[in-house]
Amino acid sequence: MRIATRFTARVASSAVVAAALALVGVQAAGATASAAAKASPVTCTTANTALTVTEVSRPINHLLLKATNTGTTTCYAHYAPFLRAGADAQAPLAWVEESKPQAVVTLKPGQSAYAGILTYSPDGEGGGTAKTLGVHFTDKKAAATGKEKTLNLPKTGVFFNSAAAVTYWQANAADALTW
Incomplete structure (x- = not known):
């Protein structure tokens, strides 16, 4: 027992x-x-964001680039995007240094960042019509990261000249279009 x-x-x-x-x-x-x-925030890339480019009525000669975080982790939209206007572009568009925000734009899942694109100015030289826009995100060292995403431009293409430039990423569309 x-x-x-x-x-x-x-x-x-x-x-x-x-x-x-x-x-x-x-x-x-x-x-x-x-x-x-x-999880710790990551750098925004073409793999974790959806990109769109639209023509705006004001200011004239501008496009608006929108990046929406489609991932499950917060991402940082560092600096400005590297943009290639057309398949034959030799160099990316210049960055508008005056548009640099005080802090890196942080995107929680579902949130968007914006960059304004000046396509041409009467002060610019040369130019031509581009039908596509190549987009690369940048990392915290301002280097291109991830794969390029190619977007179709509105209508039958957009005219770009040597004055074309892009703003740094902004938290809202109005700020992106003030430059």
């Missing part, structure tokens, strides 16, 4: 230990899941 009691007690204590370990495992898995939900 005594042997049976000890055996039952050991089986019961083993069950308690197993249950405790299982509970710790569940808690650890929960902690891992919550840590993943609170």
Whole structure:
């Protein structure tokens, strides 16, 4: 009888230990899941954002580039995008340095950043009509990152000349179009 009691007690204590370990495992898995939900922000790229380019009525000679975070993690829209107007472009559009915001634009999932694009100015030289716009995001060192995304420009194309430029990323469209 005594042997049976000890055996039952050991089986019961083993069950308690197993249950405790299982509970710790569940808690650890929960902690891992919550840590993943609170992942560190990443750099916005063409892989985790949706890009659109639209023609605006004011100011004239401008386009608006919109980047929307489609990922599950907050992303940073560093500096300004590198833009290539047309497939034959030799160099990216210049950045409008005066448009540099006080802080990096931070996009939670579903939020958008904007960049204004001046396509031409009477002061510019040469130029031609482009039908596509190549877009590269930048990292925190202002280097191109990720793959280029090619967008179709409105209508039958847009005229660009040497005065073409793009603003830094802005938190709203109005700020992007003031430059």
